[in-house]
Amino acid sequence: MKTKVLFLLTFMLLMCISINAQRGVRIGYIDTEYILENVPEYQEATTQLESKAQKWKSEIDGRMGELEQKRAALSNEKALLTRELIEEREEDLFYEEKEIMDYQQKRFGPNGDLFIQKKQLMQPIQDQIFAAVQDVAAGRKYDFIFDKSADVVMLYSAKQYDLSEQILRAITRASKRNQLSTKAERKAAEEEELVPEINYELEERERVLQQKKDERESAIEKRRQEILAAREAKKKAAEERRQKILEERAQARQEKLDDRTVKTGDNTANVSEKESSETVKDTTSTDAPKTREQIIEENRQKKLADREARKKELEERKKRILAERQKALEDRQKKRDSLNNN
Structure with missing residues (x-):
């Protein structure tokens, strides 16, 4: 199914591109889940529906608990009952369990109350979303508007093409308009909903200018990073040279000190040699x-x-x-x- 949808979308895109090659294709998308999460009526109805579902589930769990207690009681009393009574009570338990399963299917099944009420809840809001999408597409001259939360696989979607906020504002304005009573309020709401005309040349010019600005900023940042790197390299090389000079000076100073110490030791050894040869031998060995x-x-x-x-x-x-x-x-x-x- 997804393959067919993708093939159809690709074919439509190619056709639209060939027809509107000079103007360019305008594509947008919406996120139905995000829109529904921000519609107060849907959230309120969902809360009520979840409360009903929890109540039904608690009722089913209570009946299942009573059934298990009856089965446990029958298991404990089997030794005191006749075979006919045991079969009769087991048959009653079987029909009671079947009744509970039917009730569960009625509430939570594919065609149960929860599914039907959820569909009834979704349908008006889906109609509002569809109408808002039609208005935005017609007013802003979009060629395609996809649903991000549907079966269409969108590997990437730029935020600038997301129309969810516009659709949400349109639904909110429509809801407020339905609640308005005076003619002046309706007229103000209609003026608020007017969609401005699109200047495609201006948009293209702004896009090119923004692209050049981004490239210029990127080049400036790259040059700045290169200057900082070169400065750090020079600083590191100077520090290494300074450290090397300090080490050479320290080594030369140590060598001079060692030479002076050796000379002093030789002079002292010569004087001592005149006095005692034993002392010289002990000193030199x-x-x-x-x-x-x-x-x-x-x-x-x-x-x-x-x-x-x-x-x-x-x-x-x-x-x-x-x-x-x-x-x-x-x-x-x-x-x-x-x-x-x-």
Whole structure:
């Protein structure tokens, strides 16, 4: 069925395009479900109908519950009843169940009360929708108007071609017009319902202008994004260069510090080598690399040791000089004594 409908619609579209090639085909669509959801009369009647359906369902459920209780009671009393009584009561239960099923079919069946009342409810509103569609199509010169909620498969539908709001306003105005009493009110309503004439050239010009505007805005946005991307790339490259320069400076500073530390250690080692070869051997035979703090501490200790060694050497020289002076005094005293004795 859907294939036939699609084929028919395609054929009609092709025919219409060939006939109205110069003017162009005007197509629109409506959503009947959306329109019905926004019609107050339909919503009120639907609520009443649902209330009736719920009442019928509750009644059927209550009767089915009573039937189940009767069956349970019969099952418990079978041992006390004769076969004839059991068959008689089972037959009564069967007819009662059939009666309930008939009542359910009467209310909810394909031709039941719910279906009939729903059809009666839908028919006037469907007539209003159809009349409003005819008026809009004739006034705005549409070639085709489809129903989005029908069997026609619409894979995509642009919002600008949706006429549901116009149809809904037309139905609302028609409903208000039916409720008006005075001639002035009817005339005002008729003037409100007038459909303006369509200027197709103006619409086409506006469409072209809007398309150019969208393309221009898209190009501007694309250019802006490219500028931002280039700016971010330059900023990132500059940051990388700055980081690299900082790392090279830090590395050069560390190398200079290491060279200075090594030179200081060599000088200290040369001084210590003159004093004690054992100390030099212990200093130069390190198994593991030392840290900068350890090297500085060792240099400080070596300077202190050198100072103590020089101080000790000066003390010994002083003692030696004093001893020599004392010996010279003693020699002069002996010579003086020997001359006095002679």
